[in-house]
Amino acid sequence: MAVEITSKIVGYRIKQQEQAAPVPELQDESPLTVRIPSRPEGTLEAVSEKISYVGAEGRKKVYLLVSFMPVEGVIGGKRVVIERPVEFFFPSGQLSSEHQWITATMRSLSLAARGGYVTQAVADLRKVAWDKGLVRCGMNRWNKPMFHDSEVAAIAWSIQQILYRRGFLDRDGNQVPVEKLVERYAHRMTHGHAWQPDEETGDAPVEAGAVEPIGEKTTAEKKPKGSGPATVGNCPECRGELIMMDGCPTCYAGCGWSKCG
Structure with a gap:
């Protein structure tokens, strides 16, 4: 915008630019622990x-x-x-x-x-x-x-x-x-x-x-000797221990063999 000067110029001063207010720093808040009050409306x-x-x-x-x-x-x-x-x-x-x-x-x-x-x-x-x-x-x-x-x-x-x-x-x-x-x-x-x-x-x-x-881990690694369910023999496939599962001897070591098929 133009300004018309109607009087004699006797001096001048440079106008200082106004400083913007500092932006406050955001405080850390982990999105893992942000509490969600309720299930939001709409589709998820x-x-x-x-x-x-x-x-x-x-x-x-x-x-x-x-x-x-x-x-x-x-x-x-x-x-x-x-x-x-x-x-x-x-x-x-x-x-x-x-x-x-x-x-x-x-x-x-x-x-x-x-x-x-x-x-x-x-x-x-x-x-x-x-x-x-x-x-x-x-x-x-x-x-x-x-x-x-x-x-x-x-x-x-x-x-x-x-x-x-x-x-x-x-x-x-x-x-x-x-x-x-x-x-x-x-x-x-x-x-x-x-x-x-x-x-x-x-x-x-x-x-x-x-x-x-x-x-x-595999159940063979996880199961300490002498602990867990009673064994009823050894698996013919992997030689692991057999336990009773649903009335049938079943391999506890994890190969999945069962006498009942």
Whole structure:
């Protein structure tokens, strides 16, 4: 805008530029521990999985849904985004009324997920044992069956598998550092697909048709001599110990041989 000068100029002064107010530095807040008050409205990405396991009452198949959502936080003064599980859902009517505990447990896990401590909660469920014998659920990288101390532990192991394949946990069931979670979410946004276990050194892909074990050695390595269920002989296939499973001698070492087929 032009200004007309109508009087004689007798001096001048350079106007100082006004200094902008300093931008306050953002305080660090880990997106792993940000509390989510409730399940947000609208659609969330989810993984649906059929879980099959064999216990004292025979083979059972159930369905489990795990929902994920992006969560913001601040790391090193910068805003970052990761993907977190926020909801565990077990459709009702799948099992008898005595399995109401499964639905109750899923509700508790959902609260733990929104509170930021789902990794510890699932790990604790892996330790639950009962007196009905071992439960067979899932296959390890050698395509051999895995055994768990209870139905709760078997379902918790299956949940860990979902979170591992999604990139939220490592293969041992431990929490992936938040910096890696930031990178994996950015990878998803850039490439249009989720991070895969074989895309980083140290996370080799599992064999086709198999599931990578989390926090498990082979049962032959894990079982101390003289502990665990009573043995009834030796496996004719791998010479491992046999235990009674569903009324049939079954290989405890993990090769899967059973006298009943």
